[in-house]
Amino acid sequence: MLYKIIREHDMTKKQADQNVQSKERRDFxxxxxxxxxxxxxxxxxxxxxxxxxxxxxxxxxxTVDVDLRGIEPGQGKTVLWQGSPVFIRRxxxxxxxxxxxxxxxxxxxxERDEARVKKxxxxxxxxxCTHLGCVPTGQKPTEPKGEYxxxxxxxxxxxxxxxxxxxxxxxxxxxxxxxxxxxxxxTLKIGTNEA
Amino acid sequence: MNNNKVVQWIDTRLPIxxxxxxxxxxxxxxxxxxxxxxxxxxxxxxxxxMIITGITLAMHYCPDPEDAFQSVERIMRDVNxxxxxxxxxxxxxxxxFVLVYIHIFRGMYYGSYKSPRELLxxxxxxxxxxxMATAFMGYVLPWGQMSFWGAKVITNLFSAIPIxxxxxVHWLLGGPTVGAPTLNRFFALHYLLPFGIVAIVCxxxxxxxxxxxxxxxxxxxxHPSEQIPFHPYYTVKDLLxxxxxxxxxxxxxxxxxxxxxxxxxxNPANSMVTPVxxxxxxxxxxxxxILRSIPxxxxxxxxxxxxxxxxxxxxxxxxxxxxxxxxRPLYRPLFWVFVLNSIVLGWxxxxxxxxxxxxxxxxxxxxxxxxFFVLLPLLSVIEKPLPVPDSITLYxxxxxxxx
Amino acid sequence: MYWWLALVFIxxxxxxxxxxxxxxxPQHWSFKTPLGTFDKKELQRxxxxxxxxxxxxxxxxxxxxxxxxxxxxxxxxVKALAASYTVKEEEDADEEERPGRPGDRVPSPFSSEKKxxxxxxxxxxxxxxxxxxxxxxxxxxxxxxxxxYEPCPKDVTLFEGRSYNPYFQGGQISMPPPLIDNIITYHDxxxxxxxxxxxxxxxFLSWVAEPELENRHEMGVKVLLFLLVLTGLFYGVYQAxxxxxx
Numbered sequence: 017m018l019y020k021i022i023r024e025h026d027m028t029k030k031q032a033d034q035n036v037q038s039k040e041r042r043d044f045x046x047x048x049x050x051x052x053x054x055x056x057x058x059x060x061x062x063x064x065x066x067x068x069x070x071x072x073x074x075x076x077x078x079t080v081d082v083d084l085r086g087i088e089p090g091q092g093k094t095v096l097w098q099g100s101p102v103f104i105r106r107x108x109x110x111x112x113x114x115x116x117x118x119x120x121x122x123x124x125x126x127e128r129d130e131a132r133v134k135k136x137x138x139x140x141x142x143x144x145c146t147h148l149g150c151v152p153t154g155q156k157p158t159e160p161k162g163e164y165x166x167x168x169x170x171x172x173x174x175x176x177x178x179x180x181x182x183x184x185x186x187x188x189x190x191x192x193x194x195x196x197x198x199x200x201x202x203t204l205k206i207g208t209n210e211a
Numbered sequence: 212m213n214n215n216k217v218v219q220w221i222d223t224r225l226p227i228x229x230x231x232x233x234x235x236x237x238x239x240x241x242x243x244x245x246x247x248x249x250x251x252x253x254x255x256x257x258x259x260x261m262i263i264t265g266i267t268l269a270m271h272y273c274p275d276p277e278d279a280f281q282s283v284e285r286i287m288r289d290v291n292x293x294x295x296x297x298x299x300x301x302x303x304x305x306x307x308f309v310l311v312y313i314h315i316f317r318g319m320y321y322g323s324y325k326s327p328r329e330l331l332x333x334x335x336x337x338x339x340x341x342x343m344a345t346a347f348m349g350y351v352l353p354w355g356q357m358s359f360w361g362a363k364v365i366t367n368l369f370s371a372i373p374i375x376x377x378x379x380v381h382w383l384l385g386g387p388t389v390g391a392p393t394l395n396r397f398f399a400l401h402y403l404l405p406f407g408i409v410a411i412v413c414x415x416x417x418x419x420x421x422x423x424x425x426x427x428x429x430x431x432x433x434h435p436s437e438q439i440p441f442h443p444y445y446t447v448k449d450l451l452x453x454x455x456x457x458x459x460x461x462x463x464x465x466x467x468x469x470x471x472x473x474x475x476x477x478n479p480a481n482s483m484v485t486p487v488x489x490x491x492x493x494x495x496x497x498x499x500x501i502l503r504s505i506p507x508x509x510x511x512x513x514x515x516x517x518x519x520x521x522x523x524x525x526x527x528x529x530x531x532x533x534x535x536x537x538x539r540p541l542y543r544p545l546f547w548v549f550v551l552n553s554i555v556l557g558w559x560x561x562x563x564x565x566x567x568x569x570x571x572x573x574x575x576x577x578x579x580x581x582x583f584f585v586l587l588p589l590l591s592v593i594e595k596p597l598p599v600p601d602s603i604t605l606y607x608x609x610x611x612x613x614x
Numbered sequence: 615m616y617w618w619l620a621l622v623f624i625x626x627x628x629x630x631x632x633x634x635x636x637x638x639x640p641q642h643w644s645f646k647t648p649l650g651t652f653d654k655k656e657l658q659r660x661x662x663x664x665x666x667x668x669x670x671x672x673x674x675x676x677x678x679x680x681x682x683x684x685x686x687x688x689x690x691x692v693k694a695l696a697a698s699y700t701v702k703e704e705e706d707a708d709e710e711e712r713p714g715r716p717g718d719r720v721p722s723p724f725s726s727e728k729k730x731x732x733x734x735x736x737x738x739x740x741x742x743x744x745x746x747x748x749x750x751x752x753x754x755x756x757x758x759x760x761x762x763y764e765p766c767p768k769d770v771t772l773f774e775g776r777s778y779n780p781y782f783q784g785g786q787i788s789m790p791p792p793l794i795d796n797i798i799t800y801h802d803x804x805x806x807x808x809x810x811x812x813x814x815x816x817x818f819l820s821w822v823a824e825p826e827l828e829n830r831h832e833m834g835v836k837v838l839l840f841l842l843v844l845t846g847l848f849y850g851v852y853q854a855x856x857x858x859x860x
Contacts (some may be wrong), residue, residue, distance in 0.1 A: 042854040049847040053450070054838055063292035067267050071289040076680055076717040284676055284744075287826065294826040295833070371709055439859055446853050451848040460840040465834025466648045468745065477748035477823075478740075487634060487783065 079207035101143040141180035239438035241426035243410035249452035279354035290311025308494035322534030355476030428606035496560030529593035660818025673722025676743035680686035737788030760812035
């Protein structure tokens with residue numbers, strides 16, 4: 017009772033309450049402002065980050081037409097597409113059979129040969145090792161091809177078969193198949209799936 | 212002291228947290244700073260914005276006469292948000308100068324250059340000079356018509372130096388005229404100089420924190436109650452200023468991005484055709500006016516550089532012991548005349564150097580130096596300052612009573 | 615007083631610049647206001663004017679065919695359009711010519727400034743990609759120039775091969791009046807009057823010069839609104855905090 021009276025008459029205490037209240041309000045306002053400002057700053061960073069992504073002209077359709085005339089069975093041709101070599105290989109009937117009958121347990125990234133080609137005679141893969149990006153050897157007749165008639169990466173010894181599938185590590189996945197389309201019997205367009 | 216163990220461990224070995232606490236948190240600041248004192252931190256933030264956007268642009272820009280214009284257009288069209296980053300960078304230069312000019316005039320009005328802050332002021336002038344060099348070289352990079360002819364005219368200034376002038380110009384350009392070597396080195400230096408500015412800004416801060424900020428009364432704080440910790444009071448005030456500033460900045464960037472620019476610079480550089488009106492960027496106009504007002508090649512160049520270098524001498528030209536113009540009945544109006552005169556010089560700089568403009572320009576140039584070399588020393592002797600209050604508290608009381 | 619002087623400064627600035635040529639009359643453009651956008655139909659008509667009239671002498675080399683999709687052309691239309699041009703492979707040292715692709719720049723009518731001058735009696739038809747940014751009062755100027763040909767005043771002697779146009783610097787322009795009523799037939803049936811064509815091609819070239827404009831305006835509104843809110847919040851925090859000092 018006495019306490020209550022004292023409290024009611026204690027102006028300084030009341031003022032202190034008010035101060036606490038206004039401090040709470042102030043803290044809340046500061047929190048909201050910090051949050052809004054932080055979101056704004058984060059949004060402002062995005063354009064800077066995105067500007068380092070490939071630009072529109074780099075992304076825009078980029079294709080390479082390849083003339084297939086003059087490539088004999090068993091030979092290959094390497095062309096540049098978007099800054100990377102693309103291996104084109106005209107496979108002999110023996111090589112096709114070999115690739116199609118490759119036991120799946122030999123492959124580290126099992127995939128059927130039929131799923132990797134549009135015409136069994138022609139294999140088209142990006143000639144960049146899926147380990148760390150070196151260009152495997154085996155395109156020229158004189159180069160080592162590894163044990164699986166395909167390609168051998170000189171950097172860390174990955175081996176690929178004549179379907180571009182990895183048979184021995186450290187490469188984790190098969191050589192990538194780029195989008196391509198046959199415009200006619202002797203012209204190949206790399207970079208798009210539609211003519 | 213922070214209770215975080217990691218922070219303590221680091222701080223014992225490398226006292227960056229202690230330093231930051233002193234410099235950004237506890238730093239005792241006069242409590243009566245007005246909004247003109249926001250310009251310093253705003254300029255610092257603008258410098259950061261310029262460096263960040265600049266580095267991003269440099270990732271796409273080619274400093275070769277064949278490709279430069281094209282690469283800038285590629286930034287505007289093909290690079291993701293390239294147009295935004297480029298417009299921020301382009302207008303950022305103008306906003307940087309707006310802030311720095313206000314900052315300089317504020318220093319002049321409140322006598323912030325006077326003892327013991329002479330070195331603080333001198334470092335500021337050094338920053339201003341480096342900014343001018345950086346801005347000039349940056350303007351050359353897009354390789355438009357104004358870029359090319361601006362580079363040509365400004366570098367030719369050095370040919371006014373007797374005997375060795377031409378040799379120096381050839382050395383600057385890396386050839387008989389503005390060309391590929393010039394563009395390439397301007398790019399290299401334009402990238403480098405801002406980091407030099409950052410270094411000088413750090414020294415500027417060290418010098419500032421030695422005696423603390425000046426304040427509108429020009430009187431040093433005498434009692435702890437006249438000072439408040441920098442954080443949260445001035446951090447919040449600076450952030451409020453920043454928010455308003457960014458609003459204006461964003462308005463220009465998004466809705467009038469070419470307001471400060473010259474249309475002529477959207478035409479690729481052509482060494483065979485000089486544009487009809489060559490004008491530098493607006494922030495150089497007063498100095499450009501001084502250059503053209505003096506009817507001698509060497510004299511003009513000396514006048515132009517002198518107009519900047521005279522700022523170094525300011526602490527010793529103005530001998531008055533009173534800092535703030537508030538208490539200087541003669542200096543105050545003359546300060547505004549000086550500001551007006553600078554604006555007139557800027558306007559003259561944008562006009563053809565003939566007829567009435569030439570006459571006004573010469574008058575304004577003469578007055579510019581008259582202000583520094585005659586008026587200021589004279590005022591120090593003849594001016595009777597108003598009674599200066601003993602402390603900031605008394606100053607604020609006085610102000611309250613006046614209201 | 616200082617603001618007043620600043621105003622005088624601006625006015626004088628413009629009046630002196632005007633000596634270069636008659637000051638263009640400001641026109642209404644859908645894209646000039648802060649929230650402005652382009653009118654795609656107008657741009658498409660403008661492209662037709664460019665292609666059938668201007669393109670004989672002027673290039674728009676900054677534009678790539680694929681970007682025309684943004685003003686309402688379909689992918690196939692762009693493909694067909696690109697293929698109707700012959701372009702030179704930019705990176706190929708052999709300079710082999712081939713049909714254009716959507717990713718190519720619109721080829722310029724002349725391969726170099728020298729050849730352009732040879733074909734145009736010494737005058738150089740500039741590339742129009744940035745014309746509205748590269749001239750003061752860009753779109754207004756371009757419209758005024760295209761519609762502003764006048765009979766030559768008696769006190770002016772025209773040089774050979776020049777036409778009188780008061781909006782052009784010096785008044786004598788090497789480009790003969792390019793637009794004549796009904797010189798083209800609009801695909802959408804709009805009447806091809808000189809002012810109509812001038813408007814359309816000006817709008818089109820404004821888009822070519824500033825393809826980011828709509829994006830910029832849209833983003834600008836969002837950013838300004840955000841900063842307005844942020845400023846309000848900071849003002850609240852500032853007031854609450856500084857009350858303690860005062």
